Amino acid sequence: MPDRDKKEARQKPKTGLVLSGGMLKGAYQIGALRNIRERFAGLPFSFISAASIGALNSYAFLTDRLDMAEQLWQESAAHHSELTRLVKSSYIDEVISAIYKPGNLPSDFYVPLFNSGRHSLEYVLMNGLESEEIRLGLKAGVSLPPFQSGVRLRGESYYDGALIDNIPVGPLLEKELDYIICIYFDNRNYIFENVEFDKKVIKLNFSGDSFIKSSFWADTGEIREMMNIGYEKTDMLLEKVFRRGVDDVSYIIEKNIWLNKAYSGEKTRLSGDVVVNRLNKVARKFVKMGTVQTRRKE
Numbered sequence: 001m002p003d004r005d006k007k008e009a010r011q012k013p014k015t016g017l018v019l020s021g022g023m024l025k026g027a028y029q030i031g032a033l034r035n036i037r038e039r040f041a042g043l044p045f046s047f048i049s050a051a052s053i054g055a056l057n058s059y060a061f062l063t064d065r066l067d068m069a070e071q072l073w074q075e076s077a078a079h080h081s082e083l084t085r086l087v088k089s090s091y092i093d094e095v096i097s098a099i100y101k102p103g104n105l106p107s108d109f110y111v112p113l114f115n116s117g118r119h120s121l122e123y124v125l126m127n128g129l130e131s132e133e134i135r136l137g138l139k140a141g142v143s144l145p146p147f148q149s150g151v152r153l154r155g156e157s158y159y160d161g162a163l164i165d166n167i168p169v170g171p172l173l174e175k176e177l178d179y180i181i182c183i184y185f186d187n188r189n190y191i192f193e194n195v196e197f198d199k200k201v202i203k204l205n206f207s208g209d210s211f212i213k214s215s216f217w218a219d220t221g222e223i224r225e226m227m228n229i230g231y232e233k234t235d236m237l238l239e240k241v242f243r244r245g246v247d248d249v250s251y252i253i254e255k256n257i258w259l260n261k262a263y264s265g266e267k268t269r270l271s272g273d274v275v276v277n278r279l280n281k282v283a284r285k286f287v288k289m290g291t292v293q294t295r296r297k298e
Contacts, residue, residue: 016180021052021162031230112161
């Protein structure tokens with residue numbers, strides 16, 4: 001490789017992408033990912049961490065199945081009375097089969113899973129799983145009690161890790177990344193971890209855009225509108241940050257710091273504290289659920 005090409009290769013930024021859960025609000029993510037796909041053509045993300053429905057959307061993005069995912073969203077909305085299928089195991093299997101693509105993933109891809117036996121949260125690297133295990137990992141990532149049972153993976157029972165950490169920036173904390181795009185729905189403009197880390201986090205918060213009354217019900221028009229809003233809002237915000245392209249890291253950070261000040265954070269979000277606090281609450285609920293199930297069996 002010529003010296004010039006080597007230099008250009010070294011200058012490619014290391015990037016991260018984080019997607020939260022949100023059930024039907026994940027339709028916003030489809031629009032956002034469409035815009036990101038266009039803007040980042042030829043530059044794969046180094047790391048992706050995604051929870052719940054965000055994990056399925058991210059996997060479709062990684063495997064170039066985003067158009068299929070968009071079609072599935074619209075088909076689900078067409079059956080308005082059947083939208084609760086989103087939490088049915090058989091329908092989740094259909095979705096995963098439709099977006100599944102064998103082969104290596106272009107990015108390190110983490111999904112938070114709750115280990116119900118150990119009462120622990122695990123950020124599972126999907127790249128480290130076998131083909132069939134990836135399917136199971138994705139299914140576990142959207143398995144919500146009491147709608148579904150835990151998914152058995154490598155001898156352990158797992159559920160949706162968004163129960164504990166719905167904005168899983170944790171796996172990216174120790175990575176040497178130039179910037180991270182984070183898509184979430186909490187009604188807060190968080191300061192993530194600390195000021196130094198937060199300046200690298202480009203936030204796409206769709207909390208103020210939600211016009212659906214529930215995370216479970218929406219019609220075709222609403223789903224389509226959410227996708228369009230996701231695309232347009234992402235385009236508007238990222239244009240401010242990436243006006244000079246996706247490689248000019250100094251400019252990107254400078255503009256992101258300005259945006260963070262303009263939308264000053266209300267609360268510092270520490271991943272460790274979030275996990276500990278939620279883990280204790282969820283573990284108690286699972287103990288109670290286990291007690292109830294045992295009594296029923298007796």
